[in-house]
Amino acid sequence: MRALRVALIASSRYPVNQPFAGGLEAHVWHLAAALRNAGHSVTLFAGPGSDPELDCELIDVRPAPLSTAARTDISMPAEHFMQEHHAYLDLMLRLSRNYADSFDVIHNHSLHYLPVAMTSTLNTPVLTTLHTPPTPWLESAIAAGSSPGRFAAVSNFTAEAWKHAAGDVDVVHNGVDTDHWRQGPGGQRLIWFGRIVPEKGAHHAIAAARAAGMPLVLAGPISDHAYFSEWIEPELGNSVDYLGHLVTDDLVTAVGNSAVALVTPQWDEPYGLVVAESLACGTPVAAYGRGGIPEILTPDCGRLVPADDVRALTAAIGEARQLDRASARARALSHCSQRRMVDRYIELYDEMACSVTTSSRRAS
Missing domain, CATH: 3.40.50.2000 (Glycogen Phosphorylase B;)
Incomplete structure (x- = not known):
């Protein structure tokens, strides 16, 4: 060509x-x-x-x-x-x-x-x-x-x-660049990453992580400071940490060292890039099934739950962390490269x- x-x-x-x-x-x-x-x-x-x-x-x-x-x-x-x-x-x-x-x-x-x-x-x-x-x-x-x-x-x-x-x-x-977004070893914590704005729903991830009894890290730019101050900042500490706005190399490491990625949109995501990035790192996903996300996530690499259902998301965390990380990576290679x-x-x-x-x- x-x-x-x-x-x-x-x-x-x-x-x-x-x-x-x-x-x-x-x-x-x-x-x-x-x-x-x-x-x-x-x-x-x-x-x-x-x-x-x-x-x-x-x-x-x-x-x-x-x-x-x-x-x-x-x-x-x-x-x-x-x-x-x-x-x-x-x-x-x-x-x-x-x-x-x-x-x-x-x-x-x-x-x-x-x-x-x-x-x-x-x-x-x-x-x-x-x-x-x-x-x-x-x-x-x-x-x-x-x-x-x-x-x-x-x-x-x-x-x-x-x-x-x-x-x-x-x-x-x-x-996503699957050479750059490489498979990581996993870990004992959860991760949520993206723009910190109401429509991305990081507060739902915090609620689900607390209910599941697992630590959570957050990463991404604070695009809505009022939302961060009211909904996120008061929850920091006690097993919830904000890593900041990371460059790609650091974000890849953070995602690859996590057990499950939580994706909690409050709107219909046109695609769901964080899902693809998580899978490329071998990290299974627990997500609200909105917008384009169901086109990416399959049962062997993640779990979909109804929108805004924190209880269902909490249960999905336990199921997702049992999934094979190699299967998550394979899905990224075949569908999201x-x-x-x-x-x-x-x-x-x-x-x-x-x-x-x-x-x-x-x-x-």
Whole structure:
């Protein structure tokens, strides 16, 4: 397969760099690195502070050049909205002018509406990966765009959720680098990791660990300080410890040294990257069966329980810790590997690039 010139558009809100703010940033970082390692040319459009080792172009989020009269107008939205709007408008105009013939395909991972709404202004085919449930701004962009591009979703669940707006959507499950996320020996404790926000439900993991009589460690960025102060911090100590926001190497060690990973979403997870990462470390998972998680977890590597059922989660801990760690690792290798994901994306890129070449030949 020929080498391709790929542009990746990331979210502007957080840098694509370690320690990652969330699964989206980790996903884009690993995808960029894997594509480069496979011999493709990759340019990453990302927010300030992104990894300098990647070939990055800045999504320049800064105060929009507005007059005092415009800022004081009754229709003026929140400042952060205008900053993001201006940054993505500038990016899409650059892609249509300065980079008109620079890429074979543009792969959009941002959650902003403008890359979709302005796809028809580009000569380059655009693939947008849907990482979230339907949002009003993105649905509107799809409906308004005369040619909004092609869409992929991170799970069958997410593809089905978007079908009414985006039609038939390709499914490319997120993958993890199973060379980096290596199998660990396990241990006598539980682990919960991810962004510390209400919708991730770390307080449920604490309640289940206490009920099971097992120590628990938490890891991840404190993205909602009020939630952390009210629900998490008072529970620390007495066999519950917060390890902080870890870089990947330290997180791999922490997960690999744990008996079971707890996954407690309070919303329908579009995919469930922490499940895949845990399995790659050989760590079985006890999880609420929401969103895309049931597509990853099978009975030989974890247990699914009804959402918000702490008692069922507690019972699942005892069952999950008896599971074979090699089976958890095998599931990650067969279903959740980065290689599998990247190969599928390259197939889509090549198909889209060839389609444009064929159309150009017909037009001439």
